[in-house]
Amino acid sequence: MKKIITLGGSTSKNSINKKLAEYAGSLMGNFKLINIDLNDYTMPLYSIDIENENGFTSSTHDLNQIFEQADAFIISLAEHNGAYSAAFKNTFDWLSRIEGKVWRDKPMLLLSSSPGSRGGQSVLDIALTRFPYMGANIVGSMTFPSFFENFKEGEIVNPDLKSDLLKLVDKFKKIIM
Numbered sequence: 001m002k003k004i005i006t007l008g009g010s011t012s013k014n015s016i017n018k019k020l021a022e023y024a025g026s027l028m029g030n031f032k033l034i035n036i037d038l039n040d041y042t043m044p045l046y047s048i049d050i051e052n053e054n055g056f057t058s059s060t061h062d063l064n065q066i067f068e069q070a071d072a073f074i075i076s077l078a079e080h081n082g083a084y085s086a087a088f089k090n091t092f093d094w095l096s097r098i099e100g101k102v103w104r105d106k107p108m109l110l111l112s113s114s115p116g117s118r119g120g121q122s123v124l125d126i127a128l129t130r131f132p133y134m135g136a137n138i139v140g141s142m143t144f145p146s147f148f149e150n151f152k153e154g155e156i157v158n159p160d161l162k163s164d165l166l167k168l169v170d171k172f173k174k175i176i177m
């Protein structure tokens with residue numbers, strides 16, 4: 001069975017992006033989901049000196065191996081001051097030191113969400129520009145705005161957003177199968 005990583009780009013305990021990535025994963029059907037919580041892979045704040053002196057932590061190697069073995073990614077990015085959360089950027093920086101093609105040319109569904117009406121459009125734009133240089137094969141992307149109005153009790157309550165996500169998931173599934 002093909003393996004799909006879901007990952008919210010945040011270490012918030014109640015991360016809305018983790019919820020959204022896992023929700024999108026739940027729409028996929030017959031795939032094995034690997035739901036990553038960045039809190040399970042803590043890494044020191046990246047510095048070339050720490051890398052030179054101590055190398056990589058086991059968390060970094062472990063997450064790199066999971067990325068290596070997966071078939072596809074569903075990523076939902078949190079937006080902090082218009083960019084990646086520090087937690088996501090730190091993880092991404094460490095992983096990129098082991099393998100520059102962090103995303104290994106595997107299909108990716110790329111999402112972002114925030115409580116605001118732009119739904120993380122700025123961080124999504126950054127990732128859409130940058131991730132392809134890191135081996136991302138972005139099959140589809142969307143922002144999910146005003147999370148708390150549009151996602152309630154584990155379900156998307158806005159029919160237009162639900163339909164947009166279902167279309168993306170359908171396209172994504174066909175590419176992975």
Ligand SMILES: Cc1cc2nc3c(=O)[nH]c(=O)nc-3n(C[C@H](O)[C@H](O)[C@H](O)COP(=O)(O)O)c2cc1C
Pocket residue numbers: 008009010011012014015016017018077078079080081082083113114115116118119120
């Ligand atoms: C330091 C900080 C900066 C933020 N900057 C933005 C921002 O630029 N745009 C935005 O839409 N929301 C911003 N927010 C609100 C986040 O979108 C909100 O906390 C969201 O829940 C983060 O996603 P998460 O729940 O997956 O961690 C910011 C929050 C924090 C703590």
